[in-house]
Each structure stands twice: as C-alpha cells, then as structure tokens.
Amino acid sequence: MNQPVSKASVHAFYAEAIRGGLNTAENLQAATSERFNTLLESIGDGTPRTALDLGYGAGTYTIALARAGFRVVAVDQVPSDSLLQRIDSASDWANRIETRECLAENFAIDEDFGVVVAKDVLHYLARRDVESLLTSAVTHAQGANYHYLEVFTGITRRSADGRQLRIEGEADYSPDSFRHVIERIYDGWDLTLLWSEHAEQDRRTGRNCFEATRATVIAANRAA
Template identity: 35%
Template sequence: MRIIRPQSSVKSFYDHVLKNQIPIEENLTGCITPDFQRILDTYESEIGLRAIDLGYGYGNYSIALAQKGFKVTAVDYVAPDYFKERLQSTAGKENITIIERDLNLFEPKGEYDVVVCKDVFHFLRRSKVEELLNVLIEKTNKKGWHYIVIFTDIWRKSNDGNEIVIENEARFTSDYLVDLVNYFYRNWKVNLKIEEYREKDRSGKEDSFYFKANRVTIMANNI
C-alpha cells in the first residue's frame, strides 16, 4: 500500500529534531561537505558578497559562509528559535539574516554570489524547484557558485512495510534532473555527481532500509 503524508509532517519532523537536537541518519549537525569546502576555498575573506542558504536546517552552511564574510540569507520554515540561540555564541552571527518561510511560497529578492540548497529541493513542488533554479540562475553574479544537492528516485518505507510518499514532493528521476541541469545551466561550468544513498530503518538489520534514493550534487560556477 502507498501512504501519502502531508507536507506539514515534514515541517513537524524537522521542527522536532532540530529543536531537540535529535540525532538522525541525515546527520544534520555534521560538518559541511568537502565539496562545499572546496567552493568556499575559492574565496578570500569576502566582505560584501551575498549568499542564500535555502533550507538551512541546523545552520552549518550559513555559519560557514558568514564566517567567511558573506552576508547570508538563511531560509527555512522551521521555528528559528534554536538557530537564533545557537547564533548568540557564534562568530559571524551579524552576517546572517533568518527568514522563516515555506520555500514553496518563497520569491528570492536581490542578487547572490553563492546559492546553497542541500537535501531540501526534493520536498518541494517540482514546478517550484524549476522556478527557483531559473530565478536564482538569473540572480547570481558572474563568478558565483550554486551548491545544490537533491535526492532523486526516492523510495521510502514505513515501519509496517508500506511505501510512503509526501504530497506534492518533486519526485525527480536522475535522468530528468540531469537533463534539466544541463539545460538550465548551459552557460555555466557544471560538475555533477550522482551517488547511491541509503538510510537504515530501525530493525537493526544490515540490509533493511527506510529510505533509498540517488543523491545528485550540482556544483555550478557562473564563469
């Protein structure tokens, strides 16, 4: 049987795990990825450049950008209290502006040098992902970067073995997304990576999974 969960269940889940810092397989509190570190390393201390982090989660990507000197807009629909509290004792906090908003309703304003959206777009409506990519490509300054990580070909299982889908989620296949990226970023330099991704279920069995997908990493430079 296929169970359709409402979008609101995603927000409640992340509100709960982030507020209470509950460890989950996604490792939300983990360090920024080596790929993103390589993008950051291409910049000196960047006073005045602007970045946007869509679906900032625990906030490590926003903080890394802020500490590099970027003015960061951090957007997520979770209650921002835990992030504000965390920022109180974090260097670079004055560089971060938090926006509490559903990305399905978000319209980016201004221009950016770095756009980050990691492990988020698969939750959104497909048409909204395409609109956001289009707008952000337009709004990204020359030499700017996009670091976007999206799950494709997603399969989720409930504890009692049913398939779970989230209402209105993008449900990209890798082939569709690769074609889209090649078309949208046709004037950029793009590095694409596709990896198998698995999250184990709670049965403790080695080969029993809750979530299987491909993880597509897009590192695009507006040369």
C-alpha cells in the same frame, strides 16, 4: 501506493528534530561536506559576498558561509530560535545571518546571491517550484556566482512495516529527469554533476527506510 505522507507532518518532524538538536537518520548535525569546503575556499573576489541557504536545518552551511565573510539569508520552514541560539551574537559573523521562516517555494529571489546552497531540501518541493527558484537565482546572477545543490533523486521510502511511502507534492525526479532540468537551467554555466548512492536505516528495524541517488550540483557562472 498508499496515501501520501502530508507535507505538514514532514514539517512537524523537522521542527521537532531541530528544536531538540536531534541527529536523525539523515544526520542533521553533520559538518559541511569536503566538496562544499573546497568550493568555499576556492571562491575569489569576483563573487558577491551574499549567500542564500535554502532549507538550512541546523544551520551548519549558513554558519560556514557567515564565518567565510558572506552575508547569509537563511530560509527554512522551521522557527529560527534554534539557529539563533546556536550562533553567538557576540561574534561579528553572527550578525551577517538573517533568518527567514518561510517555505523555500514562497521565498522570492530578487537579488544577486554570490552563493546559493540548497542541501537535502529541494526534493521536498514540487518540480515547478524547484525549477522556478533555480531559474530565478540564475536570472539574478551577475558575478562569478556559485550554486551548490544536493538533491535526492530516484527515492524509495519505506515504513517500518515495509510499505512504500511518498510525500505529498514532492518532486520525485529520476536521476535523468533531474539532470535534464539542471542542464537546461544552468545553460552557459560551468557545471559539475556528481552522483552517489544513499541509504538511511530505520533504527528500530535495522532495514533501509530511505534509498536514493544523490545528485551533487556545483554550478559556476562563467558570465562574470
């Protein structure tokens, strides 16, 4: 295996893509998923009106949550200017968004977030950081809380010349190891785990540069 790609270069890639409003191979500008929309519409009064969006990217999920009435803490390692420009500060929902420019692994969850979203970001973190973040969100959950996670497992990345690549410090979960972690952390919650195959193509070569099994986790706290 080659030298890992540095975290710094991954962070620089996203900072540039988001600043430029680019739609990368992973479709950063995509609308929220049907599964997420269905979940959001189903949320009732027992859920605290606070949300956390980890790795918000272009901010699509953050905006959907704010429009639905949630106060949203939006965390990403990229500067927040792009999201702040995208939201219209004249709208009442825009005032419900609070951005935090920091690494997700350095964000301390110390309140009861009714909804936690982490889409296409947790695979970049070390396993111990993924597990401690989710555990801490679960520990603080007191109402009918919902967690919506999309996480890549079993990842294969290739450079344009076909070399296999990995990213410094990434979680590198297999589907099975991720399922075990989720079942342990969400013990006592209603858990839906869905799996789909995912591939992204290098526009220059037309070959797959990223292949993975995507896990979608919808966890609902039964305790409330």
